[in-house]
Amino acid sequence: MTRSGTTGDDLPPRPEDPAAGAATARATVDPRGIVTGWSEGARRLLGYRSSEVVGRSAAVLLAGEPHAPTVRALEALPRWNGRVTLLHRDGRSLPVNLLAHRRPPDGGDGSGNGNGNGAGGWLLVAALPGPPTSPRDDEALMMWAFAQSPATMALYDTSLRLRLANKDMERVLGLPEEAMRGLRVSEIVADPQGDRTEQLMRRVLETGARQQGQVALCLAGHERESVWALSLDPVRDAGGTVRGVLLSARDTTEEHLARERLVLVNDASVRIGSTLDLARTAEELAEVAVPQLADFVTVDLLPSIEGGEDPRAGVPSSPVKLRRVAARSVLEGCPEAVVPRGVVAVYPDASPAAECLAAGRPLIRKVTAQGMTVWEHEAPERAERVRQYGIHSVLAVPMRARGITLGVAIFSRHRRPEPFTRDDLLLGEEITARAAVCIDNARRYGRERRTSLTLQSSLLPERPPRQAAVEVASRYLPASTQAGVGGDWFDVIPLSGARVALVVGDVVGHGVRASAAMGRLRTAVRTLADVDLPPDELLTHLDDLVIHLSAEADDEDSVSGDTGATCLYAVYDPVSRRCSLARAGHPEPALVTPEGAVEFLDIPAGPPLGLGGLPFEAAELELPEGSVLVLYTDGLVEARDRDVDESLGTLREVLARPAASLEDTCDAVLDALLPDRPADDVALLMARTRALDAAHVATWEVPRDAAAVAETRKNACLQLTAWGLDEAAFVTELVVSELVTNAIRYGAAPIELRLIRDSNLVIEVSDGSSTTPHLRRARTFDEGGRGLLLVAQLTQGWGTRQTYTGKTIWAEQSLSAD
Structure with missing residues (x-):
């Protein structure tokens, strides 16, 4: 232009x-x-x-x-x-x-x-007008074009017999046109896919519309199965009548394989790492790879991995020792495997496993006669399996995550005729890398779980302490490996006056942090219980502590979040048979009466610990001797597949059944509600109440008069004689004299002396004053101040507790020598 x-x-x-x-x-x-x-x-x-x-x-x-x-x-x-x-x-x-x-x-x-x-x-x-052409010339040109077209085409008549096939169709089928002319597709390709193609061709003749399909064929001269996209078009004459069917085929094998690889990668991302169990993760890798990638897969890890330890940096020392964790095959029973699961085996330097670990990269090995000779010398049993099952191609991929070598995955083929390719190597590397990260996560989690369990078991009571107030049975179940160890705990704390405190709590979260927080709260509860605080006041102090812990956690780690907990605290007095309870966001306890009736106690809920600024309320009730208090954490009754009300109903039914002991009842409860490993930690504490009657308790009103001290000592000694405890009379006289004198001199009416005999002898003096005495060291010329020091030296322990009407000073003597 x-x-x-x-x-x-x-x-x-x-x-x-x-x-x-x-x-x-x-x-x-x-x-x-x-x-x-x-x-x-x-x-x-x-x-x-x-x-x-x-x-x-x-x-x-x-x-x-x-x-x-x-x-x-x-x-x-x-x-x-x-x-x-x-x-x-x-x-x-x-x-x-x-x-x-x-x-x-x-x-x-x-x-x-x-x-x-x-x-x-x-x-x-x-x-521009060109030279004239004849129909014969046009027909010849079209025939040449059809025969030489790079597309794969064949022409069939209305009887579905082949009339023409171009050069590319001859190449694909490995047959000349003369050998195929007059035959149907199902006769040229002896495969079920040929019948399916004929069905599509008949539909073209019936409807006159194009049909499309896809077939996978094992063609002669081809190493692997190939996938073809078919287009079947009607061939019409000048009048529009269908005179034949034109079959066009396009090789889509590579596209099909690429889609399969993407599907496998996606499948691996979904299926691998569904749990935090190391062995299960290895099995998921094998399940994903068989049969989509390989006919036989093994996953072997360094022995130190399962212990949660970090392996030594660098290449594993020779000869390589690996533990078989998973194996899978297209053959039932995995007969190709020489090493059983869980067994540590030695791999020689010439093995694919040792080679890829030494190189730090995946590799493909073709099984050759020379290689078999080496294998027969170094690992004859493995060589025999390779020969027996016809393994011809091996892909070895090292498992590495976060710079650590974990083990190796071996992919083998014996049913598939085609060897592994570079694309297969990349695919194996991709899915193995994902599995390696998941296995490393499981390894790290397993180490943290063992640490948490060790810490938690060291903090929980191994056996209930000796006390006369209740008979106790308990259970603690850590959560499943998927959820992780939590912060549930329970405790039985002996208190003064033969009383006992029962505690069940649950720290929010899982892992070492939750276990450590649980330990701090348990220690705090024991310290506050030693001060003899009422349940509601104890929870108030514990709430303040949780707030401080949460503030410390925020200062140390801004990602950690708040620390929270729930708790139920109960104090039972076997003398009065009164039980005082308070709870902070914890599930209601159950009470089983001596007759077998079960009820859930309506205790004011109270807010969870750590909110601050909200009050806690205590409830007090009288329990018949032989009643059973059942305290538990929410993991016992809360489950994803079960409603809480249903769980409470089951708990009620189990508790109502007669049992030989509390231990049997604990087992029955866990069997009914937790047949499998729980999703959350579970703490269960059962306490059957006892009562101390008049044969174990003696009480006297004491006038506020110094002359009453002698009469009080006399009454105490007579009671000890009645109990057969004359050897304790000397110390008892001194303690009673000192405590009663202090109450008369510094306290307020009413004054009361009470002796309690169980495993120890308890001396209690109560008065109407809230003033607390303090132990001090008297100076040389002081006329007083030595009484409490004397009491502390002569008794096993002493202390003071506040009551709603004043205070009680107590001292305890051991009767173990008697």
């Missing part, structure tokens, strides 16, 4: 088509309708030279006025074609099939060569 205003004789032919100028008439027209380019073919078609046409209106070339619909089409469409009548230079009219292309505004002709004036316009093209 020439630019606007030029007078070049011809538009230059396209470089890719040297004959274009002679075989085609081409012209360019700008948006105003002015001819801007004129080719040699245009001159031959209409007789005008370029100098006679360029710069003039294209309307002079038309025989008659422009057709209005044609003008509108040119204005609206990017391309137009139709038949127009042009005016030859000699004056005759010339009908022409014209094709018009809208040119882009840069002035190019659509090819990007920039010919034109830059304002856009149209490129007009018309074919």
Whole structure:
């Protein structure tokens, strides 16, 4: 083409088509309708030279006025074609099939060569009359085109017999056209896929519509199964009658394999790492790889991995020792495996496992005669299995995560004829890398779990302490490996006056942090219980402690979040048979009466520990001797697949059943509610109440008169004689004398002396004053201050507890020598 205003004789032919100028008439027209380019073919078609046409209106070339619909089409469409009548230079009219292309505004002709004036316009093209051709020539050209087409094609008649097959179809099937002519697809390809293809061909004949499908075939001369996309089109005659079926096939094997690899990678991302169990994760890797990638897979780890330890950096020492963790095969029973699961085996340096670990990268090994000779010498049993099952290709992938070598995964093929390829190596590396991260997570979690369990078991009581108030049975179950060890705990704390405190608590969260927080709370509860605080006051102090712990955790680690807990604290007095309970967001305890009735105690719930600013309330009730208090954490009754009310109903039923002992009842409860490993930690504490009757308790009212001290000592000694404890009389007289004297001198009425005999002898003096005595060291010339020091020296322990009406000072003597 020439630019606007030029007078070049011809538009230059396209470089890719040297004959274009002679075989085609081409012209360019700008948006105003002015001819801007004129080719040699245009001159031959209409007789005008370029100098006679360029710069003039294209309307002079038309025989008659422009057709209005044609003008509108040119204005609206990017391309137009139709038949127009042009005016030859000699004056005759010339009908022409014209094709018009809208040119882009840069002035190019659509090819990007920039010919034109830059304002856009149209490129007009018309074919010049060529030499005449015969139908026979056209038919021959079409036959040559069909035979030499790079597409895979075959033509079948209405009887579904092959009439023609091109060269590519002959190549694919490995048969010449002569051998296939007259045969059906199912006879050429002896495979169920051939029958399926024939069904599609019949549907084409019945409906006259194109059918598409996909087949997977094991063709002669091909190493692996190939996948083909089929297009089956009807072949019609001039009258539209279907005369045959044209089969076109396209090899989509690589696309199919790529999709399969993506599916396998996606499957691995979903299925591998579903638990935090190391062995299960290795099994999931093997399950994903068989049979999609390999016929036989083994996963072996360094022996130190299962112990949670970090292996030594660098290449494992030779010879390599690995523990078999998982194995899977397409054959039932995994007969290819030489090493059983759980066994540590030695792998020689020439083995794929040792090679890939030494190299630190995956590798593919083809089983050769030379390699088999080495194997027969170093590992004869393994060589025998390789030969027996025909293993021909091995892919070894080291398992590494976070810079640590964990083990190796070995993929083998014996049923699949094709060896592993580079794409298979990348796929094996991808799924093994995911499994390695999950195994390392399981290893780290297992180490933390063992640490948490060790810490927790060291903090929980191994056996209940000796006390006379209740008979105790308890259970603690850590959560499943998926959930992790939590912060549940229980405790039995002996208190003064033969009383006992029962505690069950649950720290929010799991892991070492939760276990450590549990230990601190348990210690705090024991310390506060030693002060003899009422349950509601104890929970108030414990709430403050949790708030402080949460603040410390936030300061140390901004990601850790708040520390929270729930707790139930109960104090039982076997003398009065009164039990005082308070709870902080904890499940209600159950009470089993001596008659076997079960009820859940309506104790004010109270907020969970750590919220602050909200009160706790205590409830007090009298328990018949032989009643059973059941305290537990929420892991016992809360489950994803069961409603809490259903669990409480089951608990009620089990507790109502007669049992030989509390231990049996604990087992029955766990069997009914937790047949499998619990999803959360579970602490269960059962306490059967006892009562101390008049044979074990003696009480006297003491007048606020110094003369009453002697009478009180006398009463105490007579009671000891009645109990057969005369050897304790001397110390008892001194302690009673000192405590009663202090109560008369410094306390307030009413004053009471109480002796309690169980495993020890307890002396209690109560008065109406809340003033607490303090132990101090008297100076040389002080007349007082030595009484409590004397009491502390003579007794096993002493202390003070506040009551709603005053205080009680107590001292305890051991009777073990008696």
